[in-house]
Amino acid sequence: xxxxxPKRIKTFYWRVFPVAFVLIxxxxxxxxxxxxxxGFDELEDVGTLLFIxxxxxxxxxxxxxxxxxxxxxxxxxxxxxx
Numbered sequence: 001x002x003x004x005x006p007k008r009i010k011t012f013y014w015r016v017f018p019v020a021f022v023l024i025x026x027x028x029x030x031x032x033x034x035x036x037x038x039g040f041d042e043l044e045d046v047g048t049l050l051f052i053x054x055x056x057x058x059x060x061x062x063x064x065x066x067x068x069x070x071x072x073x074x075x076x077x078x079x080x081x082x
Contacts, residue, residue, distance in 0.1 A: 021060035
């Protein structure tokens with residue numbers, strides 16, 4: 001099963017996604033996983049960092065699509081009330 005988004009989401013997505021990705025990644029690295037305590041002298045530590053980056057990218061994508069849906073819903077509601 002594939003999930004297709006409308007073409008008009010592209011500009012919104014690429015404006016919001018980097019901001020969401022940086023914020024989520026920062027929170028994951030500093031607060032959840034506390035990577036500043038890792039030494040990165042083992043390959044496992046690098047794997048953990050790559051895992052966190054992948055999970056953060058997925059979370060940022062979901063947050064971005066959710067925000068786009070909310071913005072479109074609000075626009076639609078404002079158009080119908082006028």
